[in-house]
Structures are given as C-alpha cells and as structure tokens.
Amino acid sequence: MNCAKTVSKFDRVLSPHLFAAGLIAFSAPLTPCRGASGNDFTLNLKVQAGRREQTAVSRQAPSARPVFTAKAKEVLRVQWSAVNAATSSRLSDVTLHVFLDHGDARSDAPKPGPKVLFESALIQDFEPGGKSSGEFRMRMPESGSYVVRAETIGAAKKLGKEVAASMQVVVP
Amino acid sequence: MRCPQPLRSASSFGRALSLVLLLTPLPAHAEHFDIKLTATSPDGTTKEAFADQTPPVGGLNPRPVLRARPGDTIVFQFIMTNVYAHAFAHDAGVRFFVVREREPGQKDVPALENLAAEASFTFNLKPGARIGAKERVVISEPGTYLLRVESQRTQRDHEHFAAIDLEVR
Numbered sequence: 001m002n003c004a005k006t007v008s009k010f011d012r013v014l015s016p017h018l019f020a021a022g023l024i025a026f027s028a029p030l031t032p033c034r035g036a037s038g039n040d041f042t043l044n045l046k047v048q049a050g051r052r053e054q055t056a057v058s059r060q061a062p063s064a065r066p067v068f069t070a071k072a073k074e075v076l077r078v079q080w081s082a083v084n085a086a087t088s089s090r091l092s093d094v095t096l097h098v099f100l101d102h103g104d105a106r107s108d109a110p111k112p113g114p115k116v117l118f119e120s121a122l123i124q125d126f127e128p129g130g131k132s133s134g135e136f137r138m139r140m141p142e143s144g145s146y147v148v149r150a151e152t153i154g155a156a157k158k159l160g161k162e163v164a165a166s167m168q169v170v171v172p
Numbered sequence: 173m174r175c176p177q178p179l180r181s182a183s184s185f186g187r188a189l190s191l192v193l194l195l196t197p198l199p200a201h202a203e204h205f206d207i208k209l210t211a212t213s214p215d216g217t218t219k220e221a222f223a224d225q226t227p228p229v230g231g232l233n234p235r236p237v238l239r240a241r242p243g244d245t246i247v248f249q250f251i252m253t254n255v256y257a258h259a260f261a262h263d264a265g266v267r268f269f270v271v272r273e274r275e276p277g278q279k280d281v282p283a284l285e286n287l288a289a290e291a292s293f294t295f296n297l298k299p300g301a302r303i304g305a306k307e308r309v310v311i312s313e314p315g316t317y318l319l320r321v322e323s324q325r326t327q328r329d330h331e332h333f334a335a336i337d338l339e340v341r
Contacts, residue, residue: 120305124295136291141310 040086041126043150045165048077049140056167062106067168070140076100076169078118079135080150084126091126095153098134103147105168110147117141121153143171204256205323205332212247213240221334226322230279237276237337242314246338248289249306250321257299264297265324270309273318276337281320288317297326311340 043058047068054068070076080098084091099112099119112119118136126132140146151164207223219238224231240246252266270288271281284290289309295301311317317340322333 115308116306118291118305118307120291120293120303122293122295122301122303124301125298127296130296132293132295134291134293134295136289136305136307137287138289138307138309141308 040084040089041091041152041155041159041163042083042085043152043163043165044081045148045150045167046079047148047167047169048079049074054167056165058163058165060165062108062166065105065166065168067105067170069170069172072141072143072171073139074171075137075139077135077137078148079133080165081131081133082126082150082152082163084128084130087128089128089158091130091155091158093123094126094155096122096124096132096134096150097153098136098148098150100136100138100146100148100169102144104145105147105149105166109164110149110166117146140169140171145170204254204326204328206253206255207250207321207332207334209250209319209321209334209336210248211238211319211336211338213238214244214246219336221336223332223334225330225332227330228279230281231333231335235277235335235337237339239339239341240311242312242340243310244340245308245310247306247308248319249304250334251304252302252321252323252332254297254299254301260299261297261325261327263294264326265292265294266303266321267292267324268305268307268321270311270317270319270338272313272315273337274316276316276339278318282318311338314340316340 045056047054049070052068054066056066078100082096099116101112101116103110118138120134122132124132146169147166148169149164149166152162156162205223209221210218212218217238219236221236222233224233238246248270250268268291269284271284272286272288273282288311289307291305291307293303317338318335319338320333320335323331
C-alpha cells in the first residue's frame, strides 16, 4: 500500500495551508467525460438554529448565496447532502469537503483558514444515484461573519467542474 | 505494512494532520477501521487514542485523559480509514461527539443529550474509504466529558471507535 500517496492527497484537503495546492492537484484533468455533467451532481446545505432555517443548493451564483442570522452562543445545526443523479456515470474518489469558518460566502471560492471552526473531508465513490450526507452541531462562539460551505474536490475529472453550496452565517 | 514514521513534530495544523496520518500504523490483522483521534488543549498538550472495538461495552483500551480549564478552546480531530479489503457497506456511518460523563474511564456511553459537540456522516463505505474531521469546541462548564468517534452500520458483528476523556476543572 502506498501510504505516502494516500496521506498526501487527504492532507491537502484538510490542511488550510496546503488547500490551494490540493485544489490545483485535484483539478488538473479538467476534461469532462461523456455522460456526466455538473448538473447531475447536487449539493444541498441546510442551517438551523432554534426554529429558523435556511437552505442553499449548488449552482447558486455567489451573489445569490443565502444568509442566515444566528445569535452568539446559539447552537447551529448544519446538514448537507450530496447526490449523483446521473443514471450511468460513476464518480470515483470524490472528496466531499465541508467547513465553517470566518469569511465571506459570496467570494468565488472561500477557503478555510488555520483556525477553522469545523472542517471535514470524506473520500468516497458516488455510484449512479449514490448519496452521502452529514451534519454537525456547534455553538457559535462569537459575533462575526462566517461561511459554511460544502464542496467537491476531484469531481471535475468527470463533471468538468467542481460542485459547491455555500451560505453566509451572520452573528450580530 | 506500516507507514513511515515522521522525524519531528510540526506546529501548523496541516502538518500535524499529516503527522497523524503518517503515524497511524495499519493493523496487521483483520480489523476494518484504523482510527486516530486527538484532542489538544490551548497550551499544546495533546492526547491521542486509537482504534478500539465494541463489544465489549467501552472497549478494551484505557482512555487517555486531557485536562483543561473552563472556557478553553479544545481542538479535536480524527482520521478513520477502512482498511478491510472486503468491507462494502451501504449507508454506513461515522459519528463523533463530546458528551458529559459521570467519571473518567466509565465503560458505558452516556445518553447523547446536551452534547457539547456532534458530527455524523452517512455514506457508502468502500475499501480504502477515508474520513477526517476537526472541530474547535469551547467547554464552558467544569466536569468530565467523553470525546468519542465511532463507526456505525458497517454490517459486521462489531463496530470500532476511539475515545478520550476530557477533565475540565
């Protein structure tokens, strides 16, 4: 088993410092395969606190990304799901990367910093119709502007582009 | 086969996570999950836990204890790898949580109420599947807490987990 190779790939996803390099490495083969398109792969993101909730979906323009207002010390519940709706195209070794950090969701490709509040990465295959989901809960630590984002890394090999859903979380 | 050992520690999270992955030995027997869980206090003290299994309740390994103060930000992170070559499981899961417990080392898992932190993942598990997460959590209330990451629904006769006790005084 080539441990070093596996380690390197995964580390690029979770490490803020190496994230950009990881994106470049992952997105090098950008030629999409026939039978798959970015529209076949959907990411949904939902944020809840108390009785309030807001959703975001992939393919929203950065300017149209929704905003959710939370209170300081309030518990935030973030849920996401990913679906490969293609009927014949299998996506292999796709990394599903999710994070919550200080930042602006309306920037093109927000990235987590070294003090990211939550970050996860899962490497998996998506069969036709394949799904994946997850959630986390955390208490918002302080006032500020946060970005929560779910994104693929490595899907561009088949889809021609990466897929992401983002939301702004504002704590006044 | 074991991964190569790193020569030194590193300060940045990225390097630390890389070391986590490098340090984690792959088991030679038929375990299906390799886990490394770490908890780090603000002064840099880090405790590590590795894969255990249940049953029995609470597993076999003693849990390390990380001591912290109320209001400290604790950084938790885990890496899990499915190292069993034949383990395909649909809708398998991984759950990670921090919950208050009666005492350090208690065998039973407390009721998952009023969790200090929680994350869960549902996915189709394949050989070599790898999942990792990190989270910063502020523990405000003094007490003893269980930090645990565990596999779920892997369609085998046992599940794997790793756990650390957190004493906030």
